[in-house]
Amino acid sequence: MRKLLAALAVSVLALSACSVGGDDTGDADGQTTVTFRLWDDQVAKAYRTSFDAFTQQHPDIKVDVQLVPWADYWTKLPTDISAGTAADVYWTNTSNFGLYADNNQLLPIDDDPGWVRSVTALYTRNGKLWGVPQLWDSIALFYNKDLVSKAGVDPTNLTWDPTGAADTFLPAARKLTVPGKQYGFNAAYDSQAILWDFVGSNGGTWQNGDTFDFADQPKTEQAVQYVVDLINKEKVSPSAADTNTNGDKTLQLFTQGKLALFQSGPYNLKNIQDGATFDWGIAPLLKGPAGRVSVVHGVAAVASAKTKHKDATLQVLKWICLLYTGVTAAQPAFVDYWKKLGVDVQPFLDAATGTTFPAPVGPRVSAGGTAVTPILQQVFLGQVGVADGLRKAQDAANAAIKE
Amino acid sequence: MSPRVPGAGRPRRDTLTGYAFVGPSLIGVVGFLLVPVIVVIGISLFRWDLVSPARFLGLDNYRVILTDPAFGRSLLVTALFVLLVVPVEIALGLFLAVLLHRRLPGSVAFRVIFALPWISAPLALGVVWKWIFDPSDGALNALTGHRVEWLSSPALALPSVAAVSIWMHVGYVALFYLAGLAGIPEQYHEAARIDGASSRQALWRITLPLLRPTTFFVLTTNVITTVQTFDTVYAMTQGGPAGRTDVVASLIYKEAFTSFRMGRAASMSVVLFVLLVAVTLAQQQYFRQRITYEIG
Structure with a gap:
């Protein structure tokens, strides 16, 4: 999964005006240091500011914010946990938290002060909530205003339909494509922003519990076939040879003005704001036969069960609990931040509160993803058929999570 | 003694x-x-x-990996990779060394240029080569004017990575051969010339036999480094497409750090270690009988 947008985090953290209630049970012997690990350096700055305020209220607790870059995060975390050197509180995402929850590495969160269901559900396992949601991301459709107006396309209410009957999206994508120069849409092997959203909006499935369940599912197959056809048959999207090995290819094409419609998450807001030299807007993500269904993925802070200062750690967790009061409360700050820059981000908020599709979960879900990726990349290249590829990918993924 | x-x-x-x-x-x-x-x-x-x-688990991991088609395929890919890389690397390195040994103008500068890829970080070079091989915006396709999907084509991916690996190590091979050439006394060549040997005969009969210790060293170390290749593959293809470039080191990394099967990754490493020791001993055996320090 992608790292999340810093500005969103900053605005979420800006809600820190609320004060911490409850008992203040700091350690008696001098100052305790609670360590806090995350991967985003801009959010780290915001946390540091916030924790300065925390220490003013709790002079006996200091919070040491440690930054581990995304590239190393998921290899360093398990090795540090195994060595006993992991932080007291750390960030995790949906794909990776199950392993720690199932192995008694986390402290359960007892009270849930009304957070967004779609996000807290991702962090609930075995009937308990294990993480304090920090950030979320959902999917919407970025569009290049110049290109759509030139082609006479209205991007705000596009529908895809595998039977073709109600399909308003494909004709629009065709109009927006200029062979060799410009692409209409960013169909690619991008699970979060493309694949699972198409599967979800066709009423298909991906997982059943922790088990992968996408092969021999007519609706899932139909959705994947539609996406693959966008690339290899309709050619409204760049070749998978370009996008498989370069995850940022479509972002680059969009910011270069060579891609008209770019379905993606708020994690790309800042990149587009910085990179695009044209006018752009955000529309709701594509609607399918089963409606508009967005993947919602969250980042949560979890507390290590191995912490040496449980009381202080819980105080820190409580503090960041209060920072995050859900999409509804975060909405004004997030919306205002981007409104000042002339960007309307409402489609992201609508996507998060509308029908959502959960990102895969499970203690060994990343092993499953590793098994799936090379096979689905071949499917996207057109080297393997969709039904055949999904079957092989599912077998490989379920074999990988079993061990 | x-x-x-x-x-x-x-x-x-x-x-x-x-x-x-x-x-x-x-x-x-x-x-x-x-x-x-x-x-x-x-x-x-x-x-x-x-x-x-x-x-x-006892030896269970070994049982599993030795019957795992992915590991078998990976060993095969690695063997193929070594066959593509090492002979070319050595031949090309020797050729460059012979050219450089003639002390043509600028040969010192070339020596440095050839060694540059070898002293640079392989991961960074891999990333740069991935850009060069990019099907739409890559320099290579722009130069040839044809769209070739170098790293996505099951047939071309391994040769492409192999070419980069050769480019990286050829300077290293050339440096060792240069040192080897410098160690061959000039008298031998002089004597051969007086006896009427052509320069081709001198190369095959004098230079190459006397370079065998160098060849032995270069061959052994290059087989070992090539078998252990990881960074280049990781940066360029991550083992794809369809496992065609999934060399053992890349598979071990994925087993250990994305699938978190430490035991299985460790058992693969042990198998690789045993194979490397066996190959190295075989090479030693072969060269022990053939290394000459004097003209026989």
Whole structure:
């Protein structure tokens, strides 16, 4: 999964005006240091500011914010946990938290002060909530205003339909494509922003519990076939040879003005704001036969069960609990931040509160993803058929999570 | 040299003094080589994902990997990769060394240029080559004017990575051959010329046989580094497409750090280690009979 947008985090953290209630049970012997690990350096700055305020209220607790870059995060975390050197509180995402929850590495969160269901559900396992949601991301459709107006396309209410009957999206994508120069849409092997959203909006499935369940599912197959056809048959999207090995290819094409419609998450807001030299807007993500269904993925802070200062750690967790009061409360700050820059981000908020599709979960879900990726990349290249590829990918993924 | 009886007074003290002197460097060998090797062999007997408790499996991991088609294919890919890379690397390195040895103008500058890729970080070079091979915006396709999907084509991916690997190491090979060439006394060539040998005959009959110690060294070290190739593959293809470039080191990395099967990754490493030792011993055996330091 992608790292999340810093500005969103900053605005979420800006809600820190609320004060911490409850008992203040700091350690008696001098100052305790609670360590806090995350991967985003801009959010780290915001946390540091916030924790300065925390220490003013709790002079006996200091919070040491440690930054581990995304590239190393998921290899360093398990090795540090195994060595006993992991932080007291750390960030995790949906794909990776199950392993720690199932192995008694986390402290359960007892009270849930009304957070967004779609996000807290991702962090609930075995009937308990294990993480304090920090950030979320959902999917919407970025569009290049110049290109759509030139082609006479209205991007705000596009529908895809595998039977073709109600399909308003494909004709629009065709109009927006200029062979060799410009692409209409960013169909690619991008699970979060493309694949699972198409599967979800066709009423298909991906997982059943922790088990992968996408092969021999007519609706899932139909959705994947539609996406693959966008690339290899309709050619409204760049070749998978370009996008498989370069995850940022479509972002680059969009910011270069060579891609008209770019379905993606708020994690790309800042990149587009910085990179695009044209006018752009955000529309709701594509609607399918089963409606508009967005993947919602969250980042949560979890507390290590191995912490040496449980009381202080819980105080820190409580503090960041209060920072995050859900999409509804975060909405004004997030919306205002981007409104000042002339960007309307409402489609992201609508996507998060509308029908959502959960990102895969499970203690060994990343092993499953590793098994799936090379096979689905071949499917996207057109080297393997969709039904055949999904079957092989599912077998490989379920074999990988079993061990 | 007179043979010494173990346990005789003075020589033994000498031995101890000797060990005392190498002691500090032994710490490095033991701490960073021997202990990790033993630990890896230990881990290979367990099922361990770093987070949940390790479970003893005995030789189960070995049974699983030796029947796992992915591991078999990976060994095959690695063997193919070595066959693509090492002979070309050595031939090209030797060719460059012979050219450079003639002290043509600018040969010092070329020596530096050839060695540059070898001293640069392979991961960074891999990333740069990935850009060069990019099907739409890559320099290579822009130059040839044809769209070739170098790294996505099952047929071209491994040769493309191999070409980059050759480019990286050829300067290193050339440097060793240059040193080898410098060590061949000029008289041999002079004598051959006087006897009427052509320069081609001199190359095959004098230069190449006398370079065998260099060839032995270069071949052994290059086979080992090529078998262990990881960074280039990781940066360029991540083992794709369809596992066509999934060399053993890349598979081991994925087993360990994205699938978190430490035991299985460790057992693969042990198998690779045993294979490498076997190949190296075979090479040693072959060259021991053929290395000449004098013209026979």
